[in-house]
Structures are given as C-alpha cells and as structure tokens.
Amino acid sequence: xxxxxxxxxxxxxxxxxxxxxxxxxxxxxxxxxxxxxxxxxxxxxxxxxxxxxxxxxxxxxxxxxxxxxxxxxxxxxxxxxxxxxxxxxxxxxxxxxxxxxxxxxxxxxxxxxxxxxxxxxxxxxxxxxxxxxxxxxxxxxxxxxxxxxxxxxxxxxxxxxxxxxxxxxxxxxxxxxxxxxxxxxxxxxxxxxxxxxxxxxxxxxxxxxxxxxxxxxxxxxxxxxxxxxxxxxxxxxxxxxxxxxxxxxxxxxxxxxxxxxxxxxxxxxxxxxxxxxx
Amino acid sequence: xxxxxxxxxxxxxxxxxxxxxxxxxxxxxxxxxxxxxxxxxxxxxxxxxxxxxxxxxxxxxxxxxxxxxxxxxxxxxxxxxxxxxxxxxxxxxxxxxxxxxxxxxxxxxxxxxxxxxxxxxxxxxxxxxxxxxxxxxxxxxxxxxxxxxxxxxxxxxxxxxxxxxxxxxxxxxxxxxxxxxxxxxxxxxxxxxxxxxxxxxxxxxxxxxxxxxxxxxxxxxxxxxxxxxxxxxxxxxxxxxxxxxxxxxxxxxxxxxxxxxxxxxxxxxxxxxxxxxxxxxx
Amino acid sequence: xxxxxxxxxxxxxxxxxxxxxxxxxxxxxxxxxxxxxxxxxxxxxxxxxxxxxxxxxxxxxxxxxxxxxxxxxxxxxxxxxxxxxxxxxxxxxxxxxxxxxxxxxxxxxxxxxxxxxxxxxxxxxxxxxxxxxxxxxxxxxxxxxxxxxxxxxxxxxxxxxxxxxxxxxxxxxxxxxxxxxxxxxxxxxxxxxxxxxxxxxxxxxxxxxxxxxxxxxxxxxxxxxxxxxxxxxxxxxxxxxxxxxxxxxxxxxxxxxxxxxxxxxxxxxxxxxxxxxxxxxxxxxxxxxxxxxxxxxxxxxxxxxxxxxxxxxxxxxxxxxxxxxx
Numbered sequence: 001x002x003x004x005x006x007x008x009x010x011x012x013x014x015x016x017x018x019x020x021x022x023x024x025x026x027x028x029x030x031x032x033x034x035x036x037x038x039x040x041x042x043x044x045x046x047x048x049x050x051x052x053x054x055x056x057x058x059x060x061x062x063x064x065x066x067x068x069x070x071x072x073x074x075x076x077x078x079x080x081x082x083x084x085x086x087x088x089x090x091x092x093x094x095x096x097x098x099x100x101x102x103x104x105x106x107x108x109x110x111x112x113x114x115x116x117x118x119x120x121x122x123x124x125x126x127x128x129x130x131x132x133x134x135x136x137x138x139x140x141x142x143x144x145x146x147x148x149x150x151x152x153x154x155x156x157x158x159x160x161x162x163x164x165x166x167x168x169x170x171x172x173x174x175x176x177x178x179x180x181x182x183x184x185x186x187x188x189x190x191x192x193x194x195x196x197x198x199x200x201x202x203x204x205x206x207x208x209x210x211x212x213x214x215x216x217x218x219x220x221x222x223x224x225x226x227x228x229x230x231x232x233x234x235x236x237x238x239x240x241x242x243x244x245x246x247x248x249x250x251x252x253x254x255x256x257x258x259x260x261x262x263x264x265x266x267x268x269x270x271x272x273x274x275x276x277x278x
Numbered sequence: 279x280x281x282x283x284x285x286x287x288x289x290x291x292x293x294x295x296x297x298x299x300x301x302x303x304x305x306x307x308x309x310x311x312x313x314x315x316x317x318x319x320x321x322x323x324x325x326x327x328x329x330x331x332x333x334x335x336x337x338x339x340x341x342x343x344x345x346x347x348x349x350x351x352x353x354x355x356x357x358x359x360x361x362x363x364x365x366x367x368x369x370x371x372x373x374x375x376x377x378x379x380x381x382x383x384x385x386x387x388x389x390x391x392x393x394x395x396x397x398x399x400x401x402x403x404x405x406x407x408x409x410x411x412x413x414x415x416x417x418x419x420x421x422x423x424x425x426x427x428x429x430x431x432x433x434x435x436x437x438x439x440x441x442x443x444x445x446x447x448x449x450x451x452x453x454x455x456x457x458x459x460x461x462x463x464x465x466x467x468x469x470x471x472x473x474x475x476x477x478x479x480x481x482x483x484x485x486x487x488x489x490x491x492x493x494x495x496x497x498x499x500x501x502x503x504x505x506x507x508x509x510x511x512x513x514x515x516x517x518x519x520x521x522x523x524x525x526x527x528x529x530x531x532x533x534x535x536x537x538x539x540x541x542x543x544x545x546x547x548x549x550x551x552x553x554x555x556x557x558x559x560x
Numbered sequence: 561x562x563x564x565x566x567x568x569x570x571x572x573x574x575x576x577x578x579x580x581x582x583x584x585x586x587x588x589x590x591x592x593x594x595x596x597x598x599x600x601x602x603x604x605x606x607x608x609x610x611x612x613x614x615x616x617x618x619x620x621x622x623x624x625x626x627x628x629x630x631x632x633x634x635x636x637x638x639x640x641x642x643x644x645x646x647x648x649x650x651x652x653x654x655x656x657x658x659x660x661x662x663x664x665x666x667x668x669x670x671x672x673x674x675x676x677x678x679x680x681x682x683x684x685x686x687x688x689x690x691x692x693x694x695x696x697x698x699x700x701x702x703x704x705x706x707x708x709x710x711x712x713x714x715x716x717x718x719x720x721x722x723x724x725x726x727x728x729x730x731x732x733x734x735x736x737x738x739x740x741x742x743x744x745x746x747x748x749x750x751x752x753x754x755x756x757x758x759x760x761x762x763x764x765x766x767x768x769x770x771x772x773x774x775x776x777x778x779x780x781x782x783x784x785x786x787x788x789x790x791x792x793x794x795x796x797x798x799x800x801x802x803x804x805x806x807x808x809x810x811x812x813x814x815x816x817x818x819x820x821x822x823x824x825x826x827x828x829x830x831x832x833x834x835x836x837x838x839x840x841x842x843x844x845x846x847x848x849x850x851x852x853x854x855x856x857x858x859x860x861x862x863x864x865x866x867x868x869x870x871x872x873x874x875x876x877x878x879x880x881x882x883x884x885x886x
Contacts, residue, residue: 007671008625008799008811012635054628054635055809057800059827081827082475095635214830241826243799243816246671247854250796250818253842254832255766256850275769275845278832307695311873314779332872336782340836451588453612453621453789456820457871460784473822481802482814484621513871515611515786517590 007246010052010097011037016072018091021158022151024079025123026088027064029072030098038071041101045108045130046237046265049100050245051075053086060242062264063101066130068137073098076126076158102245103264106131106235111207115144119220121192121212122151125158127237127264128211136169145172146201150192150212152179175199192216193223203229211237214278221268234268238278254278279385282415283357284321286383290355291318296381299355300337302330312337326357331390331397333507334358335365335463338375355381359390361399363408364505364540365463370410371546372503374466384411388419392512399508399521402426410543430526449489451516458510458520459496464503471495497523502531502547505540561748562741565722570600572739576647580684580735583617584649585610594648603650608694609863613792614648614655618662618679621789621815625675625799628809642675646683647735654699654861656687656711658792664855665795675813684735687712692752696864698877701759704861706751717748724748757877758884762858765849768886769841777879778837780872785817787866787874793847793859796823818843844879 017029032038043063050058065074079088116135120128135142147166151157166174177188177195188195208229210220217236224234240252240259252259255275287299301324303313310329315321334356344351358366363384369375386407389400406419433441459465471479472492480488504524511520531537535548576582577599584603586595591611592604627638666676690706699706709715713732717724725741727733788794798816801809819839825831833839851859867875
C-alpha cells in the first residue's frame with residue numbers, strides 16, 4: 001500500500017554532529033538525507049519536530065536552529081527518558097528519523113521594532129535560541145534585545161559558547177543566573193524571577209517570551225505581571241507529552257486546545273483562558 | 279445491619295475519628311457501588327446487601343497522602359467482608375497502611391451475588407467472619423463452604439496443549455484495560471511492570487503474547503498475596519476467568535509453604551521473604 | 561418498502577464472505593463481538609448490542625504503522641499493506657454514527673490519517689436497525705435514532721419473515737449484488753424509544769469545570785481504561801517502536817487511555833493530570849465539550865457500553881443529568 005502522503009512516516013536524516021551543551025544535554029545536528037525533503041522542510045522559530053531513535057520511538061523536540069543560518073536541523077536533547085537516552089547513545093553518522101515541522105511559531109513579525117525580552121530556564125532556552133539568532137541577524141528590525149538565561153546549576157547552562165556573540169551585538173543585554181553556584185562560578189546566583197525583578201525591564205513597547213519548566217513559567221509570568229506587563233505582551237512555549245504532533249492522538253490537550261496544533265506558542269492571555277493548568 | 283452500619287459511620291464522622299467512611303450505596307439501574315461518605319448527614323446513603331461485591335480495600339491507597347503538606351494523612355472508616363479483610367491484612371503485612379489510620383467495620387458474610395446468581399467463590403468460602411476489624415457486625419453464618427479447587431484440578435487434568443489453547447482463547451478476548459489490576463488492592467505499584475518503558479518488559483501491543491505475559495506475570499506477583507476476593511474477575515469486561523490463575527498459584531503456595539494470604543497483619547508473605555532453611559527438601 | 565427473505569439474506573451473506581472479509585456479530589463465549597465470519601452460519605443474528613464496538617476494525621487495538629529495517633545500506637522505512645476489502649454486517653446505528661464522529665478528526669481534519677482512511681475506504685457498512693432501545697441506550701438524547709440509516713451503506717430492518725432493505729449509498733448498491741428485493745406496501749416498523757436525557761450544550765460545560773462534583777464522582781473510579789476501550793468514539797493512541805526477535809523494528813500504534821495515571825506524564829516526572837478526578841473530568845469534557853468545539857460532533861453516541869461495563873457504576877447518563885442540574 002502506498003499511503004498517499006503519510007504524516008506518520010519520518011524523513012531519514014543523518015547526525016552530522018553531536019555536541020555537549022551541558023550535563024546530560026547535547027546538541028544534535030541533523031542533515032536530512034533527501035534533497036527534496038530538505039527543500040520542503042521550512043520552519044520558523046517556535047516550531048518543533050519529532051526525532052526518532054529507531055527501535056525505541058519518537059519524541060518531540062523544539063527546533064533550536066533557524067533555516068536562515070543553514071539547512072542543518074538542530075535539537076537540544078536532555079537525556080531523561082527512553083527516547084532521549086537512546087538518542088544520546090548515537091553519534092556522528094548515525095541515522096535518525098525526523099517528522100515535522102509541527103506547531104505554530106513565535107510572532108516575530110509582530111515583534112518588530114519592539115523591545116524583545118526572552119526568559120529561558122534550563123533546556124527551556126532551546127526554543128529561544130532561534131529567536132536570538134533571528135534578532136541578531138536582522139538587528140535593525142528589532143529594538144532592544146534583553147535575554148535572561150537561567151539554570152539550576154552552572155553545569156546545566158546551555159549554549160554558553162554563544163554568550164559572547166549574544167553580548168557582542170548592539171543594544172543587546174544578556175543576564176545569566178543560576179539557582180545554586182559552584183566553586184568556579186562568579187556570576188549571579190538566584191532564581192530567574194529575582195533576576196527579573198532586579199533587571200526590571202519596562203513593559204513599554206515590549207514583548208516577552210518565557211520558556212522553561214512549568215513551575216518556572218508560572219512564577220515568571222506572575223513576576224512579569226507585577227512589573228506591569230499585560231497578558232497580551234507575554235508569550236510562552238509549552239511542553240506536553242505527545243505522540244503524533246498533529247492533534248490526532250488526543251494526548252496533549254489543555255482544555256479544548258492542543259499544544260501540538262494550537263501551540264506550542266501561546267500568549268499568556270490565551271493560557272489564562274485554559275480550563276486546565278499545564 | 280444497614281442501620282448499624284449507618285449509625286457507626288455517622289458516629290465516626292461526627293466525632294471526627296474518621297474524615298471519610300467507605301462503604302456501599304445504591305447506584306443506578308439496580309446496581310450497587312462503592313460509597314464515600316464525608317458528611318455524617320450522608321450516612322443514610324450506606325447500604326449492605328448481597329449485591330455488595332466490591333473489595334473496598336483498594337480505595338485505602340488513595341487516602342495515604344495528607345490533604346495538605348504538614349498535616350497527618352486522613353483516617354478512614356471502611357466496610358470489609360471477610361475476603362476483603364484478608365486484603366487489608368496483606369496491606370498491613372507489606373506496610374502499605376498503618377493500622378491506626380483505618381477503622382474497620384467488619385461484616386460477617388452469607389455470600390454475594392452477581393445478577394442474582396451467587397458467586398461461585400462464595401459457595402466454596404470457609405471464612406465467613408472478618409479476620410481484622412474494630413467492630414464486627416452480623417451473626418456468624420451457619421452455612422460454610424469448603425475450598426476444593428475443583429475447577430483448578432479439572433483444568434490441570436487437561437493435556438498441556440489443551441490447557442494452552444484454553445488460555446490463548448481467553449487472552450484473545452482481553453483488551454488490556456487493566457480493570458483487573460486497578461480493582462485489586464494488592465496491585466499498588468507506582469509503575470506497573472506492564473507499563474514500564476525502561477526496561478520495556480512488555481510492548482504496548484494489545485496482542486495475545488503481551489496479554490499472556492501480563493496475566494501470568496500478575497498472577498505470579500500476587501502469589502501468597504491474593505485474598506481471593508474476585509474483584510479482578512468481577513471487573514473484567516470480557517468475562518475472563520482470572521480467578522483460575524490466581525487460585526492455581528494460591529494452591530501451589532499453600533502446598534509449598536503451608537501459607538494462605540492475609541490471615542494476620544504481621545506475617546511476611548513467603549515470596550516477600552527469604553529464609554535460609556528451605557520449606558521443601560531440594 | 562423493499563423487502564427480502566431471511567434465506568435470501570443468509571445466502572447473500574455467504575456470497576459476501578467469499579468475496580470479502582465479512583465481519584459480523586458472533587457469539588464468543590458469553591459475549592457477542594464483531595468478528596470475521598466464514599459464513600452466515602457463524603453470525604449471531606439475535607443480539608441487542610455487541611460487547612465491543614466496531615472501531616477495532618478502523619482503529620485497531622494494535623497495528624503496525626511502519627516497518628523499519630536497519631541494514632548495511634542504512635535504514636529503510638516501509639508502510640504495511642492492507643489487502644482486501646471488508647464488509648461489516650449487523651452494524652447498529654450508534655456504532656455507525658461513531659465512525660462519523662471519528663471521521664471528523666481522522667478524515668476531515670488535516671492531515672488525513674491514512675491508516676484510518678484506508679480502512680474506511682475499503683469497508684462497506686451494512687446496518688441493522690434496532691428493534692428497541694436497550695436498557696442502557698440513550699442514542700436519542702444525542703440526536704440519533706435506533707433506525708437511523710444516515711451513516712451506513714445499506715440498512716436492514718428486521719421484519720416478521722425477513723428484512724426491509726434500504727440502499728443508502730452507491731457502495732451499498734454495489735454490494736447488494738444479486739440480492740432479490742421485492743417492493744411491498746408499508747414502511748419498516750419503528751423501534752421503541754426511551755425518554756431522553758438532558759445534555760448540556762458544549763458551551764455550557766466550562767462553567768462547571770471547577771465544581772467538586774467531579775471529585776465526588778471520581779472517588780470510586782478505579783482509573784483503569786475500560787470505559788475508553790469499550791467506547792466506540794474514544795480514539796487516544798500510543799506509538800512506540802518494538803524490536804522483534806529477529807532484529808526488525810515495528811513502529812506500533814496501540815490504544816491508550818486518558819484515564820491512565822501516566823497518560824500525560826513526561827520523562828522527568830511532570831504530570832498535569834495527576835489525580836483521577838482531573839482525568840475523569842477531562843474525559844467527560846473531551847466528549848461533550850472539547851471534541852464538539854474542535855471537530856463538530858459530540859464524541860458520544862449513546863451506546864451505553866461504558867454504563868454496562870464500568871465496574872464501579874460510573875454512569876454517563878447519571879453524570880449528564882448531574883451536570884445539567886449543577
């Protein structure tokens with residue numbers, strides 16, 4: 001049977017790089033094997049794809065690359081479950097499957113000429129990285145860029161190798177904090193919400209995007225509200241257990257919204273209308 | 279007896295000795311169902327008759343956590359038949375529940391019925407008085423059965439090929455809904471082997487090999503722990519005779535270790551302990 | 561109306577079973593289930609409602625999505641083939657409507673699910689009108705009727721000495737083949753119906769979301785999966801690779817259930833629905849609020865299987881009445 005176009009059928013891709021990002025977190029760089037599929041795979045910051053570790057299964061990962069910087073797809077993978085553990089056992093040259101892209105994307109067009117404020121906790125920074133790249137690569141289209149980057153420990157901070165590039169750009173601030181320091185750490189220690197209150201960005205002409213563990217998102221949104229941001233100015237990208245990525249398996253709903261098709265990007269205005277909490 | 283149950287439940291709730299009383303109530307369409315009474319004024323919802331088949335001990339697990347952090351876990355009152363009380367003893371033996379957290383109203387039992395028909399196990403039942411209780415209600419029944427494992431023996435008498443064919447036919451109908459496991463007070467693992475992904479003992483497939491694995495594995499995990507309450511078989515939507523598996527193993531445990539499940543609250547079940555001396559000669 | 565005799569129908573069914581896979585109600589131990597039959601003699605003609613719905617032939621309990629081979633030349637991914645055509649005989653209107661409910665998601669919502677679409681395409685549905693509504697049935701409360709022919713290809717209604725036959729679609733016309741039909745006076749008998757249960761409009765459900773009613777109903781829920789598996793419209797599924805003993809990999813799709821405790825748990829432990837009250841509430845809201853608001857139809861056809869089978873008498877009709885009265 002040749003199923004006309006089978007959305008469950010992954011593209012085949014080869015790992016062209018696996019780089020350490022942090023403890024148990026690696027950056028997987030995938031080049032799709034088929035040229036036509038490479039052409040067709042266009043995506044925007046905020047979207048995600050399913051990566052298959054054949055023999056174990058698939059899991060959704062946000063795309064942490066941006067097509068403007070090249071055809072290689074990048075995913076930040078935290079080794080925490082069966083699929084991610086299987087992926088971490090792979091190396092350069094190994095074959096994986098990719099299905100996607102799925103989901104909606106960050107409203108980058110509406111963010112033009114605005115102060116872009118990004119708040120990333122732990123691996124939650126991964127979907128924000130392509131936003132940073134887009135802003136840096138189109139610097140004139142956006143106003144100030146303020147990034148707050150956090151992790152529980154210094155060894156869990158991701159993309160530290162890019163910090164210098166992020167700081168070097170004009171009108172761009174990067175604030176980093178860890179919940180708990182170590183002997184080598186000389187930077188800020190404290191929760192991201194505390195850092196946010198210290199930095200106290202103005203809500204004037206600003207847009208925020210928050211991503212991280214659910215508890216971090218919840219408290220960060222409360223703090224942003226305290227600082228005067230309205231719910232329309234606050235965006236989040238949510239995570240959920242998924243199996244299909246296209247609203248069929250029924251799993252990722254929050255009330256009548258599906259994280260895979262109506263999200264994963266939502267405004268806080270939308271999130272506060274959800275019947276269920278994420 | 280219903281009046282006495284209601285009175286006791288009312289008293290326990292009014293005095294604050296328990297925050298919830300678990301019993302039975304009239305359901306819809308002539309059925310009986312588990313009841314959770316929180317307000318002493320609702321105690322009149324409680325009933326007791328031969329339709330009360332459920333083993334309520336399964337609900338004790340959900341009352342183990344305190345309602346708010348820093349508080350004590352709640353005390354509950356519960357209605358238990360003799361078979362159900364054996365399940366409670368198993369939970370005490372395995373330190374899943376503290377004795378002080380439960381007020382047991384034990385009921386002597388004439389047997390229960392499903393759709394008007396007496397359950398077969400009740401005809402064989404020799405333990406008509408609960409083994410653990412704070413209060414026992416009812417008079418000691420005169421009719422007492424005897425367990426002869428006749429149906430187990432009959433199945434054992436079939437040649438292996440026929441026995442396998444019998445079980446494959448039964449497991450074919452199974453839909454892997456886990457009603458049997460969820461209804462069982464002794465199945466309280468946070469993560470069941472059947473659903474574990476790392477390692478993946480069983481696939482997610484709802485096919486005969488996985489279903490066979492699940493049922494046989496579950497029966498083995500219940501060796502020396504199954505009280506014979508039949509909640510599993512009663513819950514099964516496909517009419518699979520699950521109790522045959524459990525009773526086969528119960529009989530083996532009785533033969534090998536001279537042990538019956540849930541007789542007291544302290545003895546450790548034989549498969550949960552290790553003794554240097556073998557019970558049987560090697 | 562067009563009528564035919566009992567003998568003609570059995571002969572026709574025998575013929576169908578030779579050309580197609582004929583799926584019909586069959587006695588299996590104490591139950592009646594839709595199963596492939598070798599001929600009309602295996603069919604249980606006298607039944608009220610099968611114990612499992614027909615959905616397993618469209619959304620199988622388990623099936624292979626992809627076959628994956630890892631070889632010297634790399635990885636290859638194949639799709640399984642589905643051979644032959646199916647005819648379902650004895651389909652009750654509620655089960656037929658359930659397929660339409662599933663169509664709203666699997667066929668009418670992009671992207672189309674090719675596995676479901678294939679099975680739907682290759683299956684002809686021969687309906688059998690109910691003589692009366694069962695004890696646990698409430699199809700009429702959902703705007704359905706026990707003799708509703710809208711969702712089948714052919715509808716048969718039992719008469720004293722045969723069947724009335726209604727041809728509904730072209731597919732029905734095709735499989736009718738040479739079954740002799742006679743035109744007679746009159747109309748097929750109407751089935752006995754029961755009183756309707758009030759069902760709240762989807763828009764009216766959100767206001768009751770935080771009500772303690774859900775906690776009280778869920779107290780006795782065992783959090784098994786029985787209701788979702790016997791339900792003709794429940795469709796949640798799991799996908800996982802399985803390595804066969806000879807090293808081949810099958811990507812399997814299998815039924816899953818929103819009632820299971822770990823249904824939403826992600827690796828790392830976070831679970832947005834940790835309590836059974838949240839899960840039970842979500843199931844009712846999914847069926848009567850979310851699904852209709854997202855895809856159109858209410859995801860319940862009033863077949864009553866969950867009512868018959870729930871071990872602890874969580875009765876959807878009682879819940880609907882309870883919610884309407886909140």
